[in-house]
Amino acid sequence: MTSTNCTITFTQKMHTDSAVLFAGVCDPCGVPVWAGSPEDAQTRFEHHRDIPEPPAEVLARPVTVADVDTYPAWFLNGRGFPVAAAAKCQHGYTLVAFCPECA
């Protein structure tokens, strides 16, 4: 399923020694997208938008560390990102951050 809500604007450029990086954030997901070229940026954005949803029962309950482990693409790079970013593990890390205790 493809979301029609996602829009992204690449507004920043960062120059490093070897490359120009394009940075953007999906609205409304808040997922950061980094790319090396405008074409790459578009590809990465479409990938984000097209990551399939997990089953309805997963979406219906509060997200857990186990859910993020099971559906990392959705919760870390897909449209589940804002839900996971708003939740915390028992150690106080958001579910999109790396928790050394949960790992």
Ligand SMILES: [Zn+2]
């Ligand atoms: Zn999005």
Ligand SMILES: [Zn+2]
């Ligand atoms: Zn933890």
